[in-house]
Amino acid sequence: MSQPRVPRGVGAMNRLQARLCGLTRPMTVLREMPLPEGAGDPDRGQELVEGHVHLAGVTGNGADLWEIPAPNANFEAARQGFGWLDDLSAAGTPRARTLAQTWTLGWITRFGRGGGPGWTPELAAFRLGQMLSHAEILLSGAAPEEVSRALGRHLLFLRRRWRAAPRGLPQLRAINALLKAKAFVEGAEVSARPLIRAAISDISAILTPEGGVASRAPDDLFAAFRALSDLRAAIAALGLAPSEDLDRVLTRSGAILRAVRHADGTLARFHGGGAGDPAAIDRALAQARLRGGPAQGLAMGYARRTAGRSTLIVDAAPPPTGPAAGSAHASTLAFELTSGRRPIIVSCGTSVDVDADWRRAGRASLSHSGLVLDGRSSARLQPETDMLTDGPRDVPAKLSLHGGSLRFEGGHDAYVAATGLTHARILDLSPDGRGLSGEDLVVTLDAAAGAQFRRALANTGGGGIPVQIRFHLHPDVEASPHPDGGVILVLPSGERWHFDHDGHAELTFAPSVYLEAGQREPRPTDQIILTGRATGEATRVRWQLTRTPDDHSVTRDLIAAALPLVPA
Structure with a gap:
């Protein structure tokens, strides 16, 4: 979770x-206890109990979350969001x-009357949703009235x-939090219909007309899909008529979401x-009750x-432009x-839990399983921005x-300006x-x-333009x-599996x-690199990855796993 940028007047x-809300003393009565929506990590929960707080890529130590100095805005947003x-x-x-219970009451004591950095609509929506989801724990503590x-x-x-x-996902999350309160809080003064109309009319700020997201990040698509699925569930919980427009959008985005998942259920990175x-x-797709499989053809590129x-x-489109x-x-x-x-061949990936230098490195062509020409990335990362x-x-x-065979053919012109060469891949x-x-x-x-x-x-003095084809291996693969x-x-x-090439x-x-x-x-792992030189106007390298015929392994994953493979 990142700290939203708030214009000065809006922030004031x-x-x-x-x-003003902090001056009031409202009492909230829940008509029933909501079920938790998030899937927490018990190991990280135990680390929190032991005083090791890891949020937004930064580790702080201390028994009191609110006494730990916030090293950056993302850390502050993560703890204010109650994840x-x-x-x-x-x-x-x-x-x-x-x-x-203690940390929640600590927040209420410090910030509950309107102080601190967490009073933005988006962070307040996260907190309200989390407090409702975990109300059974929080209301059984020493100060349920607070x-x-x-x-x-x-x-x-x-x-x-x-x-x-x-506009977009932050506003939708605020609307969803209000609708959730409407469903579970006795006498909540929330006018649901105008909120639902506003959310549905603003879907274009969240999804492209095809049902994808402008960033082309699969987990951004999942975040949008889950929020829209939550909206649909809230409409049903309130006994209101379903929205055909929302159903159509969820069908399109759900098909794309399935198309960017591997067989193990993870998203392409x-x-x-x-x-x-x-x-x-899986829960979000099940909640949406969608029929059909993955989108056919190219899905979100x-x-x-x-x-x-x-x-x-395969990433088969130009990288996103503009704010994305x-x-x-x-x-x-x-x-x-996979x-x-x-997973066998992967991207190095990125994460908010590592420092900025690693995040930048993970965005380069060298960090992906693709071809790099003359040591250059296929796009340039501006150091200032x-x-x-x-x-x-x-x-x-x-x-x-x-x-x-199922064939993919693609090409791109990123290297033409510098070298005259187009990269084509089959x-x-x-x-x-x-x-x-x-x-x-x-x-x-x-x-x-x-x-x-x-x-x-x-x-190059005639020696040729360096060509490298990289295959990053998942850390669990032994090479x-x-x-x-x-x-x-x-x-x-x-x-x-046997990897080989044409020599x-x-x-x-x-x-x-x-x-x-x-x-x-970062987890250490290995990569295979095929290195050559382009000395003529066409240079070709062929390679293959084959599951060995003497592989008599029992597919233990199928036996031990609790969930089925994601269908094709």
């Missing part, structure tokens, strides 16, 4: 209304319950200030997005191919591959069947999902590109050289990292 009015209640609830111990009054003040504040939330929580995604136990997802470029990745034509519940610029403009892509997933073959080609497409290539080649060449990859499930490049190992939410430090 938020503070004024918060203080830590999910983890303490998941821990489930008496000490964790007591700490949840918690009840805090709920009432939040409800009053949001009734007055929800329109001041930024592109453009600032993490893998997500498969159980939470991603190509998904599935066969057998394997899922291949602040989290975009230089990942065009990079791919991820077998059953086990962290915006991604100068990315590819023309990214043709095609999905087809080829000799029974990926073929075998019908049984046991093999992925790839062909990477850098080629000049016209006379002007040929002239530019010759100039770039001359700058070792094969006696006959190539690399053997062993998955935790026991599956064995037109040099194969090397190198260290890599894997960044993920909840991990304070």
Whole structure:
């Protein structure tokens, strides 16, 4: 959770209304206890009990959350949003319950009458939703009246200030919090119909007409889908007529959400997005009660191919521009591959839980499983603004069947201006999902590109323009050289895969990292690199990744897992 940027006048009015609400003494009576919505982490909950507070990539130590100095605005927003209640609830111990009550009362004592940095509509909506979700714990503590009054003040504040939330997802979350209060708080003075009309009329600020999100980050899509699904559930809980417009939007975005999931239920990790929580995604899709499978063709710029136990997802579009470029990745034509519940080829990813330097590094082309030409990213990260610029403009892509295999073909022009070379990639997933073959080609497409290539080649002294094709491995994959060449990859499930190439490049190992939410430090892993040089106007490298025929492993993931694989 990041701290929303609040215009000066809006912030002053938020503070004024918060203080006015703080002068009231409303009592809140719940007609029933809501069920918790978030899926907390019991291990992180236990860490909180032990005094180790890890929020927004920063660790603070102390028994009192509110006495820990906030190192940055994101840390402050995370603790003000009360997301830590999910983890303490998941821990489930008496000490964790007591700490949840103590920290909540600590917030009420310090900020409950309108002070502090947390009185924005978005953060107030997060807090109200969390306090309602965990009301059973909070109201069983030493001061239930104070918690009840805090709920009432939040409800009053949001009734007055929800329109001041930024358009799009922040405003929708404020509306959802009010509707949730309407459903569970006895006598809540909330006019539901105008709120619902406002939310539905503003869907275009959240989703594109196709049902995706402008950032192209799969977990941003999930956040939007979950909020809209919550809106639909609130409408049903209040006994109001369903919205056909909302149903259509959820159907479109749900199909795209399914199309950016691997077989293990995780999300493709592109453009600032993490893998997500498969159980939470399953719950949101189940709550929406949608029919149908993943979107066909390109979905939000991603190509998904599935066969057998394997899922291949390719970033097949230019990176986002405009405000969304602040989290975009230089990942065009990079791919991820999963077998059953086990990721094999991944992106390094990014996470708010690591420092800014690691987050920037995770956005570069070098951190994705794709081709890098002359050591350059396919888009440029501006050091002053962290915006991604100068990315590819023309990214043709095609999905087809080829000799029974599921084929992806794509190309991009990011390197044409500097080298004259266009990158083209062909990926073929075998019908049984046991093999992925790839062909990477850098080629000049016209006379002007040929002239530019010759100039770039001359700058190398004729030695050729460096070409690298990277394959980042998931940390759980064990890699070792094969006696006959190539690399053997062993998955935790026991599956064995053989990586090899056509000999037109040099194969090397190198260290890599894997960044993920909840991990304070990058996880070490490996990458396979194919290195060559472009000395002519067409340079081609072929490679293949094949599940070995002597692999007699029992697919232990299927036996041990509690949830089925995500359907194709």
